[in-house]
Amino acid sequence: MEIIYEYKKKRRQFGRKPQFSPTEPTTLIDSKPTPQIAKQFVPLNPLNVGVQSMPECAAKEVNTAVKDFGERGMCHLEGGWPQDVNPTKIDQKQRYQRRVEKDTEYVETLRSMSDISDHYVKQNNALDIYETYFSNKKDKDSKKGAKGRSAAAPGGKKTSNIDEVQSVVKLCTESSAATVLTVFKDVEQKQRRSVSSLSWHPTDGKKLAVSYCAPQYEQVENMNMNSYIWDVHNPNKPELALIPMSPLTCIEYNPKETPLLIGGAHNGTLFVFDTRRGSHSVDYSHMENSHNDPVYSVSWIQSKLNNEVVSISIDGKMLFWDIRNLGKPFEEYNLEITAANKGYTGLMGGMALNYDTSYSTSKFLVGTEQGIACIFNRKSKKQDKVEKTYFGHHGPIYAVQRNLFFNKYFLSVGDWTARIYSEELKTPVMETRYDSTYLTSGCWSPSRPAVFFTTKQNGELDVWDYLYNQDRPLVSVKLSDYALNTIKVFDGRYLACGAADGSVHYLELSSDLSNYVDGERQPVDSEKRILEAMLERELQRERTLEADRIKREKDRKRDEAQEQEKLKKQEANTQHEQEEKMRREEELNKLTDEYWETVQAEVDTSVVSATEETTD
Incomplete structure (x- = not known):
C-alpha cells in the first residue's frame, strides 16, 4: 500500500529572494587533531588505479546466409489460335483479334488483371534515402568553375603547367580511394588453390575469367583442375566452369571473338575454350611439341582470322600457335642473346609478356627470369631476335606493360620495385622506392596516363599517381593476409586482384583515379x-x-x-x-778470371824460371 501526502504552500510564503554578496572569510569551527589519535596515523604507499570511462567494446563478425541465385529463360512460340484461324495469314489474325477485343468478358478480364499488376508494380516504388538528388547541379557548377579557371587566370593570363599540376594534386588528395565491391571465393574448399591469372571480358566488363593452380606451381595429387568464369554481379556461384586436363597457369580472352579463351597449363600445353560449346576444351596442344615447363604467359596476336596466339615459359622457348591446328606450333624461337654487346649472353626464361598492336604487330615486350626486360622482334632478319635489353632488376620480372598513352615507355615489376623504362635507354627513367616486401604484379591505368597499380606479397594493393607523389603510393589497401599474385584493370574504373588463397577482390576506383564523372570518361589532355x-x-x-x-x-x-x-x-x-x-x-767475372789466369800464368812462368836457374 502506497501512502502519499502532498505539501501545499503559496508563493508568498516562500519568503524573499535570497541575495548574495562577497564577504571576508570567517572561522566557524577550528577542530584540532587529537594527539593520541594522531600517533596512530600510518601513511600508505601511493597507489595508482586506472579507470576507463568508456564502455568496453568487442568486435564480432556475422556471416549472413548465402542464397543461391539461378537464371531461367523461356522461349515463347506463337500458338493457341483456333482451328479456323491460319497464323500465317495476317488478315485472319487481325479479324480474330478485333472480334476478341469487342467481347465484354475480355475487357473485364483485362481490367481485373491490370488492377493486380498495378498493385504489385506500385510496391516497387520505394524511396531511396541514400540517393543524391542534386549532384548534377553541383557537378555542373564545379565543371563551369574549373573550366573558367583553366581557361584564363586573373588578369587575362593563361594558366601554366604548375597550375594544372596543383589542380590535379588537389583533386587527388581530396577523394582518392579504392573500394572493395565483392570477393569471389574459390569453389574448391578442400584444397587451397592460388589464383594464377585473370582476364576481363573485352567488351562489357561483367565477366571475369579466373585460372587456379597449386601455390608456387607445386604438383598436388587429386587437385581440382577447374577454372571459372565469374559474373561480377553474382559472387556466390561461377557462371561457367572451364575443365582442362591440367591446372591453368594463365588465361586470356580473345579480343575479337569474345567466346574464345586460350589457357596455358601447368604441364606446358595450351587449351582452347569456347563458351558456346560448354565447359570442356575444344582443342589442346600435344605435350611433345609444347613447353617443358609451366606456361607463364599467353597472348592473342593480330591475324586475319584472329586465330593465332603466342606463349612463353621459363624453358626459354617462345612458341607461336594456330588454334585451328594445335598439334605443333607453326613458329618456334628461343629467347637467347648471342651478341656480346648486349650485356648478357645465353638463354633467358620468359615470365611476363605484353603485346600492343598500337605500337607494333611484330614486337613483343618480355620480362625474364634473369631480371632482364627485352624486346623480341619476330620479323627481324638477324639470327638474334632479341633487339634490345633493359637491366635494373635484381630478380625475376613478374609483369611488363607499355603505357597506353606513350608507347615508348613501359612499366616493369619485380623484386622490390616498379620501374619505368624508355626504349632509348637501357637503364630505368623512373622507379619506385624499395619496398619492404616483394612486388608480385602491376599494370598501367587505361584511363589516366600517370596512374599505375602494384600488388605485394603481404596482400596490399598500391595505387601510384606520379603527378602527385613519386615517393609513396597515393592509396594503399590491405586486401588479404595472403600474397596478391595478379591484377587486371577494366576501363580504368574497376580492378580485380587475385590472391594466393584463391580469392579474387573486385574493386571500384574513385572518380579522381578512374577519371570518370557521372559514368562519362573525362579528357586527359592536360595530364x-x-x-x-x-x-x-x-x-x-x-x-x-x-x-x-x-x-x-x-x-x-x-x-x-x-x-x-x-x-x-x-x-x-x-x-x-x-x-x-x-x-x-x-x-x-770474365775480366776477373782473365786476370787470375794471367797472374797464374806469370806465377807458373816465374816458378819454371827459378827451377831452371837452380838446376843450372
Whole structure:
C-alpha cells in the first residue's frame, strides 16, 4: 500500500529572494587533531588505479546466409489460335483479334488483371534515402568553375603547367580511394588453390575469367583442375566452369571473338575454350611439341582470322600457335642473346609478356627470369631476335606493360620495385622506392596516363599517381593476409586482384583515379602534357648521366691503358737494367778470371824460371 501526502504552500510564503554578496572569510569551527589519535596515523604507499570511462567494446563478425541465385529463360512460340484461324495469314489474325477485343468478358478480364499488376508494380516504388538528388547541379557548377579557371587566370593570363599540376594534386588528395565491391571465393574448399591469372571480358566488363593452380606451381595429387568464369554481379556461384586436363597457369580472352579463351597449363600445353560449346576444351596442344615447363604467359596476336596466339615459359622457348591446328606450333624461337654487346649472353626464361598492336604487330615486350626486360622482334632478319635489353632488376620480372598513352615507355615489376623504362635507354627513367616486401604484379591505368597499380606479397594493393607523389603510393589497401599474385584493370574504373588463397577482390576506383564523372570518361589532355614533360625531363637527365657514365668509363679505360703502358715501360726498363747489370757482372767475372789466369800464368812462368836457374 502506497501512502502519499502532498505539501501545499503559496508563493508568498516562500519568503524573499535570497541575495548574495562577497564577504571576508570567517572561522566557524577550528577542530584540532587529537594527539593520541594522531600517533596512530600510518601513511600508505601511493597507489595508482586506472579507470576507463568508456564502455568496453568487442568486435564480432556475422556471416549472413548465402542464397543461391539461378537464371531461367523461356522461349515463347506463337500458338493457341483456333482451328479456323491460319497464323500465317495476317488478315485472319487481325479479324480474330478485333472480334476478341469487342467481347465484354475480355475487357473485364483485362481490367481485373491490370488492377493486380498495378498493385504489385506500385510496391516497387520505394524511396531511396541514400540517393543524391542534386549532384548534377553541383557537378555542373564545379565543371563551369574549373573550366573558367583553366581557361584564363586573373588578369587575362593563361594558366601554366604548375597550375594544372596543383589542380590535379588537389583533386587527388581530396577523394582518392579504392573500394572493395565483392570477393569471389574459390569453389574448391578442400584444397587451397592460388589464383594464377585473370582476364576481363573485352567488351562489357561483367565477366571475369579466373585460372587456379597449386601455390608456387607445386604438383598436388587429386587437385581440382577447374577454372571459372565469374559474373561480377553474382559472387556466390561461377557462371561457367572451364575443365582442362591440367591446372591453368594463365588465361586470356580473345579480343575479337569474345567466346574464345586460350589457357596455358601447368604441364606446358595450351587449351582452347569456347563458351558456346560448354565447359570442356575444344582443342589442346600435344605435350611433345609444347613447353617443358609451366606456361607463364599467353597472348592473342593480330591475324586475319584472329586465330593465332603466342606463349612463353621459363624453358626459354617462345612458341607461336594456330588454334585451328594445335598439334605443333607453326613458329618456334628461343629467347637467347648471342651478341656480346648486349650485356648478357645465353638463354633467358620468359615470365611476363605484353603485346600492343598500337605500337607494333611484330614486337613483343618480355620480362625474364634473369631480371632482364627485352624486346623480341619476330620479323627481324638477324639470327638474334632479341633487339634490345633493359637491366635494373635484381630478380625475376613478374609483369611488363607499355603505357597506353606513350608507347615508348613501359612499366616493369619485380623484386622490390616498379620501374619505368624508355626504349632509348637501357637503364630505368623512373622507379619506385624499395619496398619492404616483394612486388608480385602491376599494370598501367587505361584511363589516366600517370596512374599505375602494384600488388605485394603481404596482400596490399598500391595505387601510384606520379603527378602527385613519386615517393609513396597515393592509396594503399590491405586486401588479404595472403600474397596478391595478379591484377587486371577494366576501363580504368574497376580492378580485380587475385590472391594466393584463391580469392579474387573486385574493386571500384574513385572518380579522381578512374577519371570518370557521372559514368562519362573525362579528357586527359592536360595530364598527358604534364606527364610527357616529366618523362622527357627524366629521360634527358638519364641521357646526361649515361653520357657521363660512358665518359667516366672511357676515362677509366684510358687511365688503365696508360697505367698498363707505364707498367710495361717500367717492367721493360727494369728488365733492361737487370740485363745490363748481368752483362756487367759477366764482364767483370770474365775480366776477373782473365786476370787470375794471367797472374797464374806469370806465377807458373816465374816458378819454371827459378827451377831452371837452380838446376843450372
